[in-house]
Amino acid sequence: MYVEDLGLIQYGHACQKQKQAVFEVLQGGEERIFLCEHSPVLTLGRSASRANLLASVDDFEKKGIEVVETDRGGDVTLHAPGQLVAYPILDLGRRGKDLHKYLFQLEQVGIDFLQRFDIVAVRVSGKTGVWVKNCKLIAIGVGVRKWVAYHGIGVNVRTDLGLFSLIRPCGLEEGVTSVEQCLGREVDMAQSKEILGNIFLDHFQSCGI
Amino acid sequence: MSDIILPELGEGIGEATVACWHMSIGDKVEQDDDIVEVVTDKASFNIPSPAAGIIKEICVDPGVTVQIGSVLARIEP
Numbered sequence: 001m002y003v004e005d006l007g008l009i010q011y012g013h014a015c016q017k018q019k020q021a022v023f024e025v026l027q028g029g030e031e032r033i034f035l036c037e038h039s040p041v042l043t044l045g046r047s048a049s050r051a052n053l054l055a056s057v058d059d060f061e062k063k064g065i066e067v068v069e070t071d072r073g074g075d076v077t078l079h080a081p082g083q084l085v086a087y088p089i090l091d092l093g094r095r096g097k098d099l100h101k102y103l104f105q106l107e108q109v110g111i112d113f114l115q116r117f118d119i120v121a122v123r124v125s126g127k128t129g130v131w132v133k134n135c136k137l138i139a140i141g142v143g144v145r146k147w148v149a150y151h152g153i154g155v156n157v158r159t160d161l162g163l164f165s166l167i168r169p170c171g172l173e174e175g176v177t178s179v180e181q182c183l184g185r186e187v188d189m190a191q192s193k194e195i196l197g198n199i200f201l202d203h204f205q206s207c208g209i
Numbered sequence: 210m211s212d213i214i215l216p217e218l219g220e221g222i223g224e225a226t227v228a229c230w231h232m233s234i235g236d237k238v239e240q241d242d243d244i245v246e247v248v249t250d251k252a253s254f255n256i257p258s259p260a261a262g263i264i265k266e267i268c269v270d271p272g273v274t275v276q277i278g279s280v281l282a283r284i285e286p
Contacts, residue, residue: 046228046246046253071246073253098219099252128251143253145243 001205003197006036008081011043011068018150021089025148033200034087035193038079040065042167045074045141052076052168060166072151074128074141075171082158082178084192090204093147103128103140105203106153110138112199113155113192119182127172135177139170155179157192211260213244213282215275218254225249226274227281236264238284245281262286 006014014036025031042053042065052075053060057067065078079085086109092102107123110130114121114137121130121137130138139154156178164176179187215225225247232244243255244264262284269281 073248073251100219145255
């Protein structure tokens with residue numbers, strides 16, 4: 001298993017990379033964790049309600065925010081520079097074939113990541129994600145093909161949180177926060193990537209076969 | 210005739226909601242082609258065809274939630 005940093009990558013291009021990686025893992029290829037940031041893009045998951053967009057698609061596009069329907073679980077979310085996105089391409093067939101267990105594990109990775117910054121984060125029953133003081137810091141949404149997982153988590157490290165006022169993220173009323181907002185200081189993205197990549201490796205190398 | 214069944218998706222997961230069909234009635238499919246996507250919580254799951262054949266019947270519309278083990282579609286060889 002390895003970590004690959006895709007840098008700042010267009011959402012659609014990252015989806016193609018994942019699709020190819022899923023294909024390779026299904027052929028016996030190595031599992032991997034993609035890390036990246038996206039230019040501003042609003043994505044609608046399989047359970048998305050357009051009522052959770054608080055502006056028209058035209059308005060988003062005028063602001064330079066792409067709107068994309070995507071094949072992950074969940075509702076509406078937004079990716080933008082400063083949000084660290086991780087796409088683990090993992091064979092859940094070797095990890096008990098359990099979707100909820102996998103979502104729970106992704107939450108744990110997020111909680112462990114934030115703990116490294118001395119941020120106390122929790123799960124909230126019925127609201128999958130990672131929460132800090134009633135605000136969501138990490139959003140989760142995955143897709144699975146033949147028990148190989150793709151899509152993943154978005155960690156607001158230093159995201160411009162003002163962008164989230166344009167949507168009702170995940171269809172919820174609660175606010176969104178970031179690592180920088182929690183700490184009140186600047187946080188380095190390269191360091192964040194290194195920490196998150198290592199936590200993924202620690203967590204999924206040990207509970208895989 | 211082969212049935213496409215909503216499989217076990219994990220401990221404590223009793224149901225899932227059909228998100229979208231990748232195929233229509235009359236379509237020819239190969240074994241392992243993705244047929245339908247279902248969602249549970251924040252996960253979307255593609256269900257492959259158990260056999261090659263023609264889709265004869267689609268039993269569950271998008272947006273409808275069904276129990277694990279339910280028949281989602283029928284395929285005729």
